[in-house]
Amino acid sequence: MTGNRRDGGLPDMIERAWRCTVCGYIHRGPEPPEWCPVCGSPAAEFEPYDAAAAPRAGLQAAGLRCLNCGFPAPGGEPPDECPVCGSPADRFEAVAEAATAAAAGSTAKVLIVGAGIAGLSALEAIREAAPGAELTLISRERELPYYRLNLTRYLAGEVTEDELPIHPAAWYEEQGIRMLLGEEVGELRPGEHGVVLCSQEVVPYERLILTAGAHPFIPPVAGAHREGVFSVRTVEDARELLTALRPGVRCLVVGGGLLGLETAAALGRRGAEATVLEGHEWLMPRQLNRRAGELLAEHLRTAGIRLLTQARPKEIVGDERVAGVDLDDGLHLETDCVVIATGVRPNSHLARRAGLDVNQGVVVDNALVSSRPDILAAGDVAEHRGVLYGNWFASQYQGRIAGLNAVGSATEFGESRGSNTLKVVGLDLLSVGRFEPEDGSYYVIEEEADGRYARFVFHDGRFIGAVLLGDASAAGAVKKAIESGCECSELLRKEPTAADILEHLQAR
Ligand SMILES: Cc1cc2nc3c(=O)[nH]c(=O)nc-3n(C[C@H](O)[C@H](O)[C@H](O)COP(=O)(O)OP(=O)(O)OC[C@H]3O[C@@H](n4cnc5c(N)ncnc54)[C@H](O)[C@@H]3O)c2cc1C
Known part of the structure; x- marks a missing residue:
């Protein structure tokens, strides 16, 4: 194969790749696809991805390899920084050709x-x-x-x-x-x-x-075996749930994580009356602080999804078939079906x-x-x-x-810096690092406007965590700054706004 040069001077034979920041799907080609074939996100959600980052056969033949993520760097010199995981040069080691x-x-x-x-x-x-x-x-x-x-x-x-x-x-x-x-x-x-x-x-x-x-994971709730109780892991599960759906059918979704919320939205699109039951005080507590969780809930309610927080099922009641759910605070909810989405x-x-x-x-x-x-x-x-x-x-x-x-290669997995950028029922979300201060030594800047929310958390002048909701376009710069422990003491002395912080991070 011969490689014709393009404007940028790259031979055509050098493959380009793009990663969907929402689901991690890798697309190989000169441009990102119009829509992600996996999660449906538009082209704007794709970021350039080093085509070599997904370990491919033979790439690490006679060269160096990042010990952290396996990125293969051909030639005798390690790069200053691994383009995939950011590890320093001393984390590269020689790879035996024999492998x-x-x-x-x-x-x-x-x-x-x-x-x-x-x-x-x-x-x-x-x-x-x-x-x-x-x-x-x-x-x-x-x-x-x-x-x-x-x-x-x-x-x-x-x-x-x-x-x-x-x-x-x-x-x-x-x-x-x-x-x-x-x-x-x-x-x-x-x-x-x-x-x-x-x-x-x-x-x-x-x-x-x-x-x-x-x-x-099906929590130990009495009655979880009744007809009309579903979970969604396989295509067979999805087919079964679809057979229960008709316009106006009432459906309680237990679990306010990503799967529960997306499932409730999907049922809503099929004309069902979906209500999400979340045991915590707000949605996605592992990813979001209280205010961000409340704003997400507002977004979902606008999209027609009902939500009950601090709602913990005690029993799924009915005869053979489910007829309702009793909560541990005594509330009884009537329903035609229940979907359990409480983790795996x-x-x-x-x-x-x-x-x-x-x-x-x-x-x-x-x-x-x-x-x-x-x-x-x-x-x-x-x-x-x-x-x-x-x-x-x-x-x-x-x-x-x-x-x-x-088959005898020698590739290692360090850790995945995969996407923590999500799209929840159409709303962009980034949650990275520590977002709850532990004591008074933490410094938090929080702003919300026009349906967007940003929260930045600092400790000892270092940037350690962030939550972005509604607009996660700065996700790449924010993640990189947190992963590198960006020193921000001087910026913080100027009492910056969220916009100042984002400008500072993007200019690095
Ligand atoms: C509805 C849904 C939405 C999701 N959305 C996202 C998302 O947006 N982003 C994201 O990052 N992740 C998402 N996930 C999670 C993601 O899909 C999983 O992390 C991923 O698919 C795991 O892949 P796996 O190959 O390890 O396991 P699985 O996909 O679970 O595959 C396991 C395979 O093993 C087979 N198997 C199991 N036991 C046996 C046995 N004893 N004998 C023979 N075969 C067996 C099963 O049949 C299956 O084929 C979602 C998951 C679901 C269910």
Whole structure:
């Protein structure tokens, strides 16, 4: 392939990439797409992304690699700062050529359990790195790997079921991948290098990658088994919920996090009367301070979503079918259906039973290898340095790294600086760092105007946290300043406004 030069002097063969700041989707091409195919955000939400940042096969061949995020820097000199995670030059180490050469020639039998984004990303990375590897993918779900995070858009009627799959069936055939869909793994047998399906078939492996994801956490509320109680994790869950919907149907959504709010908005778009029950005093308390949570609630109410805060279900009542919910303060709410969106738990039971180290998730090291050297784990099922990321971007990124490592590459996962920029029912939101002061030594600047809210938190003159609501266009500069511990003492002496702070950060 020859590379023609464009105006900017870059050869065409050098791939450009763009990252959706809302969901983390990476688009490769000269321009960002008009709309994010994953979450529907417009082109303006995309930021340039270093095409090399998603670890690709062979890129780290004869060069240096960031120990923190795996970014490969070819040549003998490390960059001053890693363009992906900002780590300094001394965090780069030489990568042995042999590791990549080993991957290229690998004919390893790799078995991937779980066809979510982590499993698919592992598969894609292995195919690029090791065309000769023998690949099998097992999934309890019958569907081809799909955009799970688009399920609320599917519920809302914004995308069809045909638009959910990530690749068509033909892609898996072309790649020579053995697909065992609709098959559940019931047991791992690490000593025998095999897994046992519920059908009793034993599938052997040389390397196993666990990407079994997570399941909805159902709080211990009496009556949660009744007909008409749903959760949303799989396309099958979404189909079932859709069958219960008709205009005017009453639906209580338990949980005021991102999934609960997006689900309520989607149900509203289908003509249902959706009410969100949040146990805390305000919405998204892990991401938002009280005022920001209240402003988000106003936005949602304007969008037609009803909200009850400090509302904790005690019992889901009815006969076989749900008829109402009793709250622990004595309030009774009548309803036709209930959706539970109170977080997820990793599907780590198979690994625990097989004797692997498991805390909440399967414990992995930087190479995403579990306590058994031939078993790796990635995505929602994995726990890395005590962190369960539970998001799309980290799952995708970890999947690639686990895939490369399974065929003999040497790539590490440091931590994901994935997006903490969200779009909640159309409202931009950034929450980063510490946003609640712990004592009088913290300094907070807070402003709201025209439906926008900004909060900046400083400690000892350093910028340590921020919340932006309604306009997160400065998210990149704000995140970078917080991550680098930006010193702002001089600026603070001038008693700056929010606009002054943003100007200062963007000028850095
Ligand atoms: C509706 C919804 C909206 C979301 N929105 C966002 C968002 O906006 N941004 C964001 O960052 N994240 C979002 N998330 C979270 C994100 O989708 C997950 O973090 C991500 O999909 C996790 O990917 P994974 O591959 O680790 O696991 P999963 O996608 O859960 O995949 C696990 C796979 O393992 C299979 N499996 C499990 N157990 C077995 C077994 N015993 N045998 C065989 N197969 C098994 C399952 O069938 C499945 O195929 C959302 C999630 C949902 C449900």
